[in-house]
Amino acid sequence: MCGITGVFAFNLVGKFNMIHVTAATMALQKRGPDFQDIYLDEFVALGHRRLSIIDTRAVAHQPMHDITKRYTIIFNGEIFNYRELKIELEARGVSLTLNPTQKYF
Numbered sequence: 001m002c003g004i005t006g007v008f009a010f011n012l013v014g015k016f017n018m019i020h021v022t023a024a025t026m027a028l029q030k031r032g033p034d035f036q037d038i039y040l041d042e043f044v045a046l047g048h049r050r051l052s053i054i055d056t057r058a059v060a061h062q063p064m065h066d067i068t069k070r071y072t073i074i075f076n077g078e079i080f081n082y083r084e085l086k087i088e089l090e091a092r093g094v095s096l097t098l099n100p101t102q103k104y105f
Helices: 012-027 082-091
Strands: 002-009 035-040 044-050
Touching: 002 012, 012 044, 044 082
Parallel strands: none
Antiparallel strands: 002 044, 035 044
16 A cells, blocks of 8 residues: 655645655655655645555656646555546547656656
8 A cells, every 4th residue: 555645835834844745755665665756846745655566667656747747646546447537538638648758647
């Protein structure tokens, strides 16, 4: 099971606490020994520890971003109907193809 952590800063005190996300993410090593990364923005800090089970490729590392990097996501769990969702999204014109150097879709 992966480990996730994060802070959404509503004020300056919250922004100050964003410095702890790296340490919090590192403390989750037993939850996800395969990969670690964080995402930092002005008001948001997200940390993720990965336990690779289904897709062990690097393109499945989190946090994940859309191609514009406007949207970022981390999550813990499995999307069981991902094949059906992929077909539906591609029918709507969404590209889910990754090249080997791309970290986002």
